[in-house]
Amino acid sequence: MNTLFLAWQTPRPTRAWFPIGRLDAEDHHFVFRYTGGAIKAQEEAGFSALIAFPDLNRRYEADELFPLFKNRILDPNRKDFAEYLGWLDMDPLRADPVEILGLTGGERETDSLEVFPKLEKRADGSICSRFFLHGLRHVSSEAQIRAKRLMPGEKLQVAIEVNNPATGFAIQLQTSDGHLIGWAPRYLIEDLRQGLIEPSAITAEVRRINELGAPFARRVLIELRCGLPASFQPMTSSDYTVLTP
8 A cells, every 4th residue: 555645834934734634545445534634734734635635534546546646746657757757766567656756846836835755664674765855956057067977876964053034944965075965855754853863774765866847846866864773753743643534
């Protein structure tokens, strides 16, 4: 089963961020349910149920991907779809819509929603996450030049930032020679803070570099691995707990 979470962000200036729903996909069957984060967003930021899913306490089921999610994926019939999958480092014969959403985030300019994958703890106690580097356009010109010299397999340094103006806590990614080239996605922050208790337990490396034609948001694909304390399970707080079975 593949699981994604849906997040909602408030308008400026606060830009507060809440996980509000969970999508489970298995054997061409899809289930969407709201999570505790939706109640929190409602109480703290005035969130209202989405038009596509108007009842916070209902379990929504379908035999095809709900339009709210499907419309966030590039149309497979487009001529540049194969190139798009190449940017994602995905096999065209095996590419799954849910996996595509988990990697791209499904963000659109017309709303304040974002999709991200559920982190699963492995048998060795670690998590592994692939994502595109965030914020490359916001770093210094020197760092952008350095980012152009990144190579697949290159190791990156991971550091926690405690006073990021947009998110408060943030996870920085730096080159070995000290250039801040961007950040990890927001959904990783809380779980990585647990892993950063033991610095040697977290590693990051460049998996793929997309150059000509690729937008900033799809330029650098990162793979991050992080060991977590034995007693800690990622994404299990009340914000991620479904409101209905």
